[in-house]
Amino acid sequence: MKRIKKVSVWVLAIGLFFGGVVHGADMRVGQIEAAQKKAVALKKATLEKEKAQAEAKEMRHKILADKKKLEHAIAELHKQNQRLETANQRLETEHTELASREKTLHTALQKVEGDMRELVGFVQVNAHDLETLLKQSQQGAFLKNRTQLLQPLMAQTQFPQMNDIRAMANLYFDEIMWSGEVRIQKGPFINRAGKETSGDILVLGNFSSAYRLSDETGFLLYSDESRRFQALSKLPSRRNAKQIRAYMSGKAEAALIDISRGAALRQQTHRLNLWEQIPKGGPIVWPILGIAAMAGLIIMERFFYLVRKNVNAERFAYNVCIHAARQEWDACILLCEQKRTKPLPRVLLAGLTGRCMSREDLENVLQEAILNEIPRLERFLSTLGMLAAIAPLLGLLGTVTGMINTFHVITYFGAGDPRMMSGGISEALVTTMLGLAAAIPVMLCHTLLSRQVETMIARMEEKSVTLVNTIFKSRETA
Numbered sequence: 001m002k003r004i005k006k007v008s009v010w011v012l013a014i015g016l017f018f019g020g021v022v023h024g025a026d027m028r029v030g031q032i033e034a035a036q037k038k039a040v041a042l043k044k045a046t047l048e049k050e051k052a053q054a055e056a057k058e059m060r061h062k063i064l065a066d067k068k069k070l071e072h073a074i075a076e077l078h079k080q081n082q083r084l085e086t087a088n089q090r091l092e093t094e095h096t097e098l099a100s101r102e103k104t105l106h107t108a109l110q111k112v113e114g115d116m117r118e119l120v121g122f123v124q125v126n127a128h129d130l131e132t133l134l135k136q137s138q139q140g141a142f143l144k145n146r147t148q149l150l151q152p153l154m155a156q157t158q159f160p161q162m163n164d165i166r167a168m169a170n171l172y173f174d175e176i177m178w179s180g181e182v183r184i185q186k187g188p189f190i191n192r193a194g195k196e197t198s199g200d201i202l203v204l205g206n207f208s209s210a211y212r213l214s215d216e217t218g219f220l221l222y223s224d225e226s227r228r229f230q231a232l233s234k235l236p237s238r239r240n241a242k243q244i245r246a247y248m249s250g251k252a253e254a255a256l257i258d259i260s261r262g263a264a265l266r267q268q269t270h271r272l273n274l275w276e277q278i279p280k281g282g283p284i285v286w287p288i289l290g291i292a293a294m295a296g297l298i299i300m301e302r303f304f305y306l307v308r309k310n311v312n313a314e315r316f317a318y319n320v321c322i323h324a325a326r327q328e329w330d331a332c333i334l335l336c337e338q339k340r341t342k343p344l345p346r347v348l349l350a351g352l353t354g355r356c357m358s359r360e361d362l363e364n365v366l367q368e369a370i371l372n373e374i375p376r377l378e379r380f381l382s383t384l385g386m387l388a389a390i391a392p393l394l395g396l397l398g399t400v401t402g403m404i405n406t407f408h409v410i411t412y413f414g415a416g417d418p419r420m421m422s423g424g425i426s427e428a429l430v431t432t433m434l435g436l437a438a439a440i441p442v443m444l445c446h447t448l449l450s451r452q453v454e455t456m457i458a459r460m461e462e463k464s465v466t467l468v469n470t471i472f473k474s475r476e477t478a
Helices: 002-021 029-138 146-155 160-178 236-249 262-271 276-282 285-309 313-325 328-337 343-353 360-375 381-413 418-477
Strands: 182-190 196-204 208-212 217-223 230-232
Touching: 029 146, 029 160, 029 360, 146 160, 146 418, 160 217, 196 230, 196 262, 196 328, 208 236, 217 236, 276 285, 313 343, 328 343, 328 381, 328 418, 343 418, 360 418
Parallel strands: 182 230
Antiparallel strands: 182 196, 196 208, 208 217, 217 230
16 A cells, blocks of 8 residues: 555655646647656556555465464474473483482592592502612512512502402411521621622521632621622621521521611621720820830739749748757758748748747847838839829829810811711810720739738738747747
8 A cells, every 4th residue: 555655655756746747738648748758657556556556465375475484383382381391300300310419429438539539648658668678688589570569559549459459468477488487598798898899698587698608708798779789898797607507507596686687786787895995095095005015024024023922821830940949940941041042941940040039039030030021012002002092093184184175176167067076075085085095904913912912911920920820839848
């Protein structure tokens, strides 16, 4: 309809336009032409109207068809929406159930993972412990590459395989078996010269080992890093070496064992004897050693002198007194002359020579003879006592000089490194030790020798009195 109205408007406009143009022409011609044009325009407008009506009708049928299709599609969509809502509700219910189940499974999974991590960690810790045990075991010198079986257990983060766990358990049992055995077998080791050699090795469990070669016998130390035996740099004493050889030959039932697994043997290599410690005492050591040597010579000289000058006083005096009681003076003098080199016979001989004197004079003669013997008996004893007193003083002097050197080191270098102070401390302690080591036996020997001299002097005095009494009794009986 709108299209028809537009055509009419256009026709009217065209008519008005042409009417104005031919205003002065013939009205009739103009009306005819206008009528013709109008007829043409009406026909055209009618055709267009019919065409437009046909198109509108076709469009209407198409729209109605599309409307039905849309309505049908909307109905289908509504049904589908209802189905989807029902499915959505079912899925939401399943989702809730699955979420609850997931939470339960997650909790169980965490627990399982925790147990698995704990088991894996336990296995790895035991694998590391076993590796350390195998490295420290001296059985590794004979059983090579045992720790390679533990590498999968120490490296993996998942649960280990049962074969690996069985292998680790077998290593434990094998180590228990080997560590409980005492055996002798041929094997290589590093000798004291640093060269590899081979010999009989005595393995005492996992504690210590010893070796036997054609020319020497000693202890072995096991190195964890190289997994080899090394001969101890210091040979054992003859007694210990003999016991080791006897045990390895089956002639002894016991053998020396280091329960500290080599610590005590290593300490033996660093232990110094007396002669190795002496040079560390400084210059004060030599005077102390000189005093000790001089005192030793004096002690030996006095000991042999007193042994040679000693006599059985009781027996000798008894024999002399028997002859004196019988006034057999020649026999008495002969007995004394036979042992004239000894103090007691000389003293008694002096008394027999003055037997005709009065008691007082005879006692004076005997006392003079005793006093004459005392210097020879007490010879060098005062010197020995002086040396015994000087030795510890020299040791104290060495202690003072060593501590002075130590304080000098502390002044210049501080107290951070104890090894720098060890020289002065060693000097102080060694001199003290040597001073006491020299003084103690010298003082003991001085005391013993002095006591022996006092005993000999007391016996001479006693036997002199006995002789005087015997002489005067024989006078009275005569």
